[in-house]
Amino acid sequence: MSEILIENVTKRFGDFVAVDDISLKIQDQEFMVLLGPSGCGKTTLLRTIAGLGMADEGRICIGDRDVTYLPPRDRKISMVFQNYAIFPHMTVFDNIAFGLKMNKFEKPEIEKRVQEAAAMLHIESMLDRYPSAMSGGQRQRVAVARAIAMKSEVLLMDEPLSNLDALLRLEMRAELKRLLAEIDATTIYVTHDQIEALSMGDRIAVIKDGIVQQCDVPDVVYDKPSNLFVGSFIGNPPMNFMDGQVDYSNGSVSVYIGDFRILPENEMHPLLKSYHNKTILLGIRAENMETLKQPADDALEVEVLVVEPLGSQNLLTVKIGEHIIKVATHPTFYIEPGMQVWLRFPVNKIRWLDEKTGAALYP
């Protein structure tokens, strides 16, 4: 049983608070992604879990052990470092075997485990090589092999794919996901790449300025971001946000973008009532809007500024009032800059956020 409990962990560097009172519970064998921009504290949090830096406040438990004050080697974890941290003076075999040697495994067992790990990463033929004679991608495999050879209950990964080129990254992402599904460790994976997070994680914890903004399964984080930040961080292109004016009259709520009227879902009415005569933020994803070439009553007229044919879709940049938003259309939807299109907003795809705080409104 290796669920990980992070309780009110705070870590400071001088006056700077890198991790601000974060609490997370990670299930046994769950793949948790810590996602956020550079400097948000995700790596610091990971290192605190690893023991490479003590938490200033709070508690960390692995399984039923309180490991808050234990040095890294007593925490029974494995880690893959961002720059791989392969021992340059040892062969691949010795690198992978290192943790096993330090933990006093028997030689035949070491041999077996190294071969297993190497086979899983497809580097069995390189066991005699030195890191200097290997490419970055191969070294990364050695780093992963070294970590999984330990068969630890907890596996930590610090942006393992970020130093690979784009094509390799794509390959390794799929391979890693499949590989990690085979082993039964609880994995915490740090990245700034939201595509990686969405594709690999069981759950994603979005972190900004040392605080967890949202922690949920990828679908929810994607469709129902908890605030402005999460919405714009996740998804490519980011979620669009526009101002709308709320009007509560005759017992029903309407939101106006200019003169265009949107009727929110019924569950939202109680919450939106209190925003009568105030501005509210609407969030909607580029691919969730319907685009029409002809006017319609329930469609808003917008001007197309830029058309980017991306192959799998056409990305339109359109102007609504003072807002510039992105709209994704089918690649065969023919349109040119300067022309008009009409947008329909499916209300079940709209996310409502408080204009001042950026927080999403939940029914």
Added chain:
Amino acid sequence: MSRKHDVQQPKAEVAPEVMAIHLKMKRRQKLGRGMIYLAAIVLSLWVLIPIIFITSMALTTPEMVRAYPKSILPFIPFSLDTLRFFLGSYGILDGIINSVIVAAITIVLSTLIAAPAGYALSRYIFRGRDVFRLSILAVRAFPIVVLSIPLAVAFLNLGIYDNVFSLGLMHTALVLPTAILVLSSVFASIPYELEEAAMVLGCSPVQAFRHVVVPLVLPGIAASAIFSFVLSWNEVFAASILTIQNRTLPAQVLATLSYSPDPYKFAGSFFMLIPAVIFIFIIRRYLFNMWGQVTK
């Protein structure tokens, strides 16, 4: 704004066993720190105390120098008599002047010769580059003893024996390998793209060098020059072999070792130590860059 999903009630009590481990770790950490501090202080004293001794001897009266037991406390009394006595002794003032001249020649000559070679090594790949580099590394530790004797004989035959210029030539040879390696790493640390950018903007290669590279390498060259100065200032074997009338300071002190009185010796040692120590302290950061690159 934070959303605390899936969280236990905050701040459970810390189990006593965990606290015990925590305290033991902290104690061990403090002990480790303490040991490191202790080692650092002991080693620092080991380095500093002999220097303090000799300084105190040099800056007191000759009588105190001869006195016994010597007091540990320095500068009792403080006096410039010993130094004055030393400076007034035969050949010392000239010796100091000669040392300065030789060191100056060494700096200038070694920089002029080493800089182009360093630049070539850092910027170009040419046939013989590795051989050249290797031969420089090889001669770096070359025994000066081996060089001095034949060069002394040669200088004798050529009639340029016993003058500061020939000693300067000798010291330049000593300093050159290190200077080349240091300067090549200094040049290498300046990306060639800067020169390219300058050339795109209209400079000739020489102008690019002058406006871009030179300002950036000046600190490194200065450090190398200081290092050369110190080496030349301290050098005693070749100086003793190659000079008779026009001695440098170390050569003079060495030649009189067997009969000079203690105040003379101590003042001499002080004079040899202090400029070098000060200079090295100033450029200590560069030394690590220098040796770091140089040992590759």
Added chain:
Amino acid sequence: MTNQLKPPKRKKINWAPYLLIVPSFVYLLVFFAWPMVQSLILTVREDDVLLRVREDPTQTSPGIGSLERGVSVEILDQQANVISEDDLSEPGLITEVWYEVQVTDETGTMVAGWASEQRFRVRETDEDGKPIMATVRPIIGVDADPLTPIYSEPSTAGEIIAELNAQTPVDILSQRTLEIWFQISGEVDAKLITGWVQSRYIRTFPESTEGRIDRGDTGHLTFKYIRRMFNDRFFWPAFKTTLLLMVIIIPIQFILAIIMALVVQAKIKGSSIFLGIFSIALGVSDLAVGIVWYAIFTHYGYLNSILQGLGLISAPITYLSADTRHWIIIAIVLAEVWRATSLVMVIIVSGMQSISQDVLEAAEVFGATLWQRVTHVILPLLKPSLQVALILRTILALQVFAVVMAIGGGDVVTVLARETYRQYYDLRNFNMAAAFSSFILILSMIISVFYLRAVRTEQEASG
């Protein structure tokens, strides 16, 4: 420290780099390669041993044999030859001055020619004392030719221009100093050879036609100096002491340097100040250091002062005397350790700085204790730096000189470099000095090769 610049692989103008390195290359050649070769040559070559005997009394004449220095010869004849101005000051020259004279002959024409000054009696000199007028001396001797020939050049090999009677007045136009060449015969390898040599090489005896070869003009290879060196009464003590010092000092220094490096790397408060202090010794002169430790160990020095101050001794102990060799060695060891540890430390610290923090953290995560991290990660990665430091330090240790002089005086305790100095400076024997320095050179080379081989076989062994 990674070097982020890759030198541009450009097919630039080929000659630029070569031009730039030419001065250094030439300098290295002249000041390293040449002296190294010359030192070895001086060791095995004895000059001035043989004298070449020539067919004719000129420098360009072929040699017909060589006579050894010290051989007695018979002087058969002599002749004067022009020598250059520079050679004039050489000691041992037997010279003769020839005058260029001008005279009006019977037909009334002016003729000029050369003859030895012995043929003239100077009558007038100018303000500087140079002779300007002379008369021909009469020739004495029954069978002697009464006429004095004057030649076209200052040599009896020249053409005879005229012959002068005794008492003929002549004007002296110029003069030339000539060296006398002797025709000698001497024995070599039980054979008698006869030929011409310059007078400068012969020691003549008054009232006699005997002479002795004083010195030669060429040399030959000899092991004499090498033999003398090994038999020199200071050689073995110097060699042993040098090795002893090496073996004691170097391990101590390395351990101390590693400790210093670890302290500096531990990043405690003030580590940069400690770094500065530890590096001070990089700039110190070895002579100055020797004197400093002399000040500590001398009879009225600091060590005794402290011991007496603490009440541990009642009278000063003599450490630096002929009877207490071991104390002198200890003092030298302390001085050298104090002086040269910084060098090793600097190299080690630079090596440590290139070990990325990541690798150490990974080792810690995968279970290595501090000791294991040091032995499995830090020390192996430091190996290249340690090797460089070891070679450098060892070769420098072979040259230890000024410290020994300052503390021991160089006689009670002596080292190889001190002996080189003694041979050159005190005994003025350049060949012996070269022998000692060549010995140091060869030792250095052997040690370097040995270290490099040892490293390579280790690499091969570990696969």
